[in-house]
Amino acid sequence: MKIQVAIDLLSTAEALQLAGKVAPYVDIIELGTPLIKAEGLSVITAIKQAHPDKTVFADMKTMDAGELEADIAFAAGADLVSILGAADNSTIAGAVKAATERGKGIVVDLIGIADKPARAREVAALGVQFVEFHAGLDEQAQPGYDLDVLLSAGTASQVPFSVAGGVSISTIANVQKSGAQVAVAGGAIYSAADPAQAAKELQAALV
Numbered sequence: 001m002k003i004q005v006a007i008d009l010l011s012t013a014e015a016l017q018l019a020g021k022v023a024p025y026v027d028i029i030e031l032g033t034p035l036i037k038a039e040g041l042s043v044i045t046a047i048k049q050a051h052p053d054k055t056v057f058a059d060m061k062t063m064d065a066g067e068l069e070a071d072i073a074f075a076a077g078a079d080l081v082s083i084l085g086a087a088d089n090s091t092i093a094g095a096v097k098a099a100t101e102r103g104k105g106i107v108v109d110l111i112g113i114a115d116k117p118a119r120a121r122e123v124a125a126l127g128v129q130f131v132e133f134h135a136g137l138d139e140q141a142q143p144g145y146d147l148d149v150l151l152s153a154g155t156a157s158q159v160p161f162s163v164a165g166g167v168s169i170s171t172i173a174n175v176q177k178s179g180a181q182v183a184v185a186g187g188a189i190y191s192a193a194d195p196a197q198a199a200k201e202l203q204a205a206l207v
C-alpha cells in the first residue's frame, strides 16, 4: 500500500517545507483543495519541481469542465488530478481524455456520495486510475463518524481505491487490511509535532 500525504496548509512556502520533511516516507504528495485555492496552480509546479521523483496529486475536486481543469493541472506538473464522483460521467470522461493524452491519471473522489461502492464501479469503467473513498473534514467532525464504514465500502467496491478520512497511526493497519491501494493522511502528518516522524511511523506500520 502507498502512503499519500495530504497537504491542507495555505501557503506554498509551508507546503514546500512540509513536503521536504516527509518526502522520504511517502509515495504521493497531495496539494489539498484549500492550498490550490489559496495559491493557484503555481503551488503544483513548485512541489513537482522540488520533488520530481514523487507522484504529485492535485486535489482539484473538479465538478465541471473536466477535460479543461484536469489539463491545466497536468500542465502545471500534476501526475494525478481529482474529479468529484458527483460530477456527470461526461466530466469524468473528459478528464480521463486529458490524462490519457498526457500519460497521467484521474482519481475520482466519492466525498458526499451515498452509495459509494456502486458509484465506484461506474466510474472505474470510465478509465480512472483509482477511486477515493473519502469522508471530508466536516463529515469527520460529526458525532458517530466511523472510518471502518468507509473501509468496508471500499472493500465492497472491488475496484482499486484509496481511503481518506482521518487516517492515523491507530487506523492505518485497518486501511491496509481493507485492500486499499493508497492510504491518505493529512492532519495525522501536518498537525503532528514532528511531521517527519509521524510519516515515518505510518510507513513503518505497513506490513
Ligand SMILES: O=C([C@H](O)CO)[C@H](O)[C@H](O)COP(=O)(O)O
Pocket (backbone or CB within 6 Å): 006, 007, 008, 032, 033, 034, 059, 135, 136, 137, 140, 164, 165, 166, 167, 184, 185, 186, 187, 188
Ligand atoms: O481532501 C481533504 C479535505 O477535503 C480537505 O481538502 C483532505 O486532504 C483529506 O480528508 C485527508 O485529510 P485528513 O482527513 O486530515 O487525513
